[in-house]
Amino acid sequence: MKVVIVGTNHAGIAAANTLLDSGQDVEVVMIERNSNLSYLGCGTALWVGRQIDGYDGLFYTNKEDFEAKGAKIYIETEVKDIDFDAQSLVAETKDGEKIEESYDKLIIATGSQPIAPNLPGKDLEGIHFLKLFQEGQEVDKAFADENNQKVLIIGAGYIGVEIAEAAQRRGKDVTIFDAEATSLASYYDPEFAELMDENLREHGIDTHFGELAEEYLGEDGKVTGLKTNKGTYEADVIINCIGFRPYAVFGEGHLDRFGNGAYLVDRTFKTNDDNVYAIGDCATNYSNVTKEANYIALASNAVRSGVVAATNILGTELEGAGIQGSNGINIYDLKLVSTGFSLKACEKFGLDAKYVDYEDNQLPEFMPENDKVKLRIVYENGTNRILGAQIASTHDVSLLIHMFSLAIQEDITVDQLGLLDIFFLPHFNKPYNYITMAGLSADTSKD
Numbered sequence: 001m002k003v004v005i006v007g008t009n010h011a012g013i014a015a016a017n018t019l020l021d022s023g024q025d026v027e028v029v030m031i032e033r034n035s036n037l038s039y040l041g042c043g044t045a046l047w048v049g050r051q052i053d054g055y056d057g058l059f060y061t062n063k064e065d066f067e068a069k070g071a072k073i074y075i076e077t078e079v080k081d082i083d084f085d086a087q088s089l090v091a092e093t094k095d096g097e098k099i100e101e102s103y104d105k106l107i108i109a110t111g112s113q114p115i116a117p118n119l120p121g122k123d124l125e126g127i128h129f130l131k132l133f134q135e136g137q138e139v140d141k142a143f144a145d146e147n148n149q150k151v152l153i154i155g156a157g158y159i160g161v162e163i164a165e166a167a168q169r170r171g172k173d174v175t176i177f178d179a180e181a182t183s184l185a186s187y188y189d190p191e192f193a194e195l196m197d198e199n200l201r202e203h204g205i206d207t208h209f210g211e212l213a214e215e216y217l218g219e220d221g222k223v224t225g226l227k228t229n230k231g232t233y234e235a236d237v238i239i240n241c242i243g244f245r246p247y248a249v250f251g252e253g254h255l256d257r258f259g260n261g262a263y264l265v266d267r268t269f270k271t272n273d274d275n276v277y278a279i280g281d282c283a284t285n286y287s288n289v290t291k292e293a294n295y296i297a298l299a300s301n302a303v304r305s306g307v308v309a310a311t312n313i314l315g316t317e318l319e320g321a322g323i324q325g326s327n328g329i330n331i332y333d334l335k336l337v338s339t340g341f342s343l344k345a346c347e348k349f350g351l352d353a354k355y356v357d358y359e360d361n362q363l364p365e366f367m368p369e370n371d372k373v374k375l376r377i378v379y380e381n382g383t384n385r386i387l388g389a390q391i392a393s394t395h396d397v398s399l400l401i402h403m404f405s406l407a408i409q410e411d412i413t414v415d416q417l418g419l420l421d422i423f424f425l426p427h428f429n430k431p432y433n434y435i436t437m438a439g440l441s442a443d444t445s446k447d
């Protein structure tokens with residue numbers, strides 16, 4: 001069997017490793033248009049902000065690793081056209097050489113691209129995106145120039161707040177904008193997101209929420225400012241981070257699509273073409289909250305989808321477990337983690353939701369060092385099925401969110417948490433801890 005993988009970043013790599021490590025007789029061809037693979041974008045803000053020494057450790061594999069396992073791998077080679085009836089494709093190397101490959105099974109793992117605000121002045125020098133390693137290098141170079149002092153960031157989602165911290169650590173004057181009323185509005189309810197907003201402001205970052213960019217201003221081809229619906233701001237560097245859209249350009253009219261254009265796949269990541277799988281950021285995933293296809297672009301989802309698709313191609317039937325969109329962020333000392341839906345997301349998706357909040361110290365009060373923890377559990381009115389959880393603290397509470405992720409996956413109800421066997425040790429938690437207390441105090445009557 002011959003499998004061709006188009007796009008070999010996190011999703012494509014996971015699929016290739018699963019195929020190549022299986023011990024089965026599979027011919028694997030990998031085609032990647034970038035000059036590198038496996039770059040962990042999550043590290044960009046860390047090295048640009050000088051919190052880690054450099055970027056070398058952010059690549060976890062390379063072309064040679066796959067050649068050593070027996071794959072044929074083309075780098076700096078872009079797939080241009082796929083003939084789904086003939087089961088073949090055409091690609092082009094950076095030198096313009098045409099390559100043709102046939103396949104028995106095709107895995108499309110072409111990922112996502114940053115959304116570009118379509119504003120006047122968008123081609124000015126000094127306007128950046130942060131997706132590729134190379135784009136991180138460009139931002140790093142821009143920050144190294146002493147003349148570039150004023151950094152404006154459009155979008156206060158995950159990339160936005162991370163690069164805001166990095167720019168501030170590099171001594172820049174940082175202003176961040178978002179169309180929503182808070183930062184991180186796609187992940188957290190205002191009571192949690194506002195903690196991040198305050199955190200940014202305490203570190204000298206100027207926040208402008210509920211404000212929409214209208215025009216990039218410039219002189220001599222270089223950006224000098226930004227005009228919004230509320231004011232005009234000077235800028236030496238502007239970084240756009242208003243989200244990703246799936247990069248799903250093949251099979252128009254042949255492969256089914258989701259509302260945002262992502263390839264619509266089943267729980268094995270197979271498209272409506274039996275010989276074609278789509279994984280990672282270019283495809284949908286099954287949501288355990290809505291019980292239908294949804295789109296959430298995360299490296300963690302990409303890796304799992306690659307494993308599942310490849311396992312099915314190898315002949316073992318395996319459905320993905322579905323996703324909750326579990327995520328986390330750490331800016332300065334503040335840690336926010338969430339899984340499933342916020343109350344706001346439930347409203348948007350028409351889910352009838354209630355919530356319980358509980359705030360407490362992490363440890364018993366007699367312990368010398370302590371941190372506050374704020375927890376919200378969102379659950380369905382009537383069934384009490386857990387739909388989401390959000391946690392904020394300066395304590396590392398990140399592992400806790402995995403339990404809530406499993407709870408959503410397994411349709412656990414909020415009242416089941418109240419009597420859950422949770423251990424107690426003063427070094428770690430309290431006997432009446434915030435999970436127990438939230439579970440016990442949740443109003444489980446139907447409204």
Ligand SMILES: Cc1cc2nc3c(=O)[nH]c(=O)nc-3n(C[C@H](O)[C@H](O)[C@H](O)COP(=O)(O)OP(=O)(O)OC[C@H]3O[C@@H](n4cnc5c(N)ncnc54)[C@H](O)[C@@H]3O)c2cc1C
Nearest residue numbers: 007009010011033041042079110111112280281298299300
């Ligand atoms: C700054 C930043 C920080 C992030 N932090 C996190 C984090 O902390 N946690 C997390 O879970 N996620 C994070 N993400 C998101 C994560 O990087 C993506 O979800 C992940 O990269 C998706 O992997 P993928 O392989 O599906 O797609 P991509 O990474 O987009 O890779 C797709 C690949 O396909 C190639 N390709 C596309 N078209 C073609 C073609 N026609 N021919 C050949 N090759 C092609 C591209 O060159 C690319 O290498 C972050 C992203 C960024 C940008």
Ligand SMILES: NC(=O)c1ccc[n+]([C@@H]2O[C@H](COP(=O)([O-])OP(=O)(O)OC[C@H]3O[C@@H](n4cnc5c(N)ncnc54)[C@H](O)[C@@H]3O)[C@@H](O)[C@H]2O)c1
Nearest residue numbers: 155156157158159160178179180241242243244297327328
């Ligand atoms: N820690 C992590 O897990 C992590 C870190 C970085 C990126 N990522 C993932 O990478 C992807 C891209 O990240 P991102 O930060 O670009 O997207 P995002 O979805 O996290 O945030 C985009 C932000 O831009 C805002 N926005 C949208 N249109 C706007 C407009 N016209 N003007 C002003 N603001 C606007 C949105 O309100 C939102 O807050 C996401 O899927 C994200 O989850 C994850």
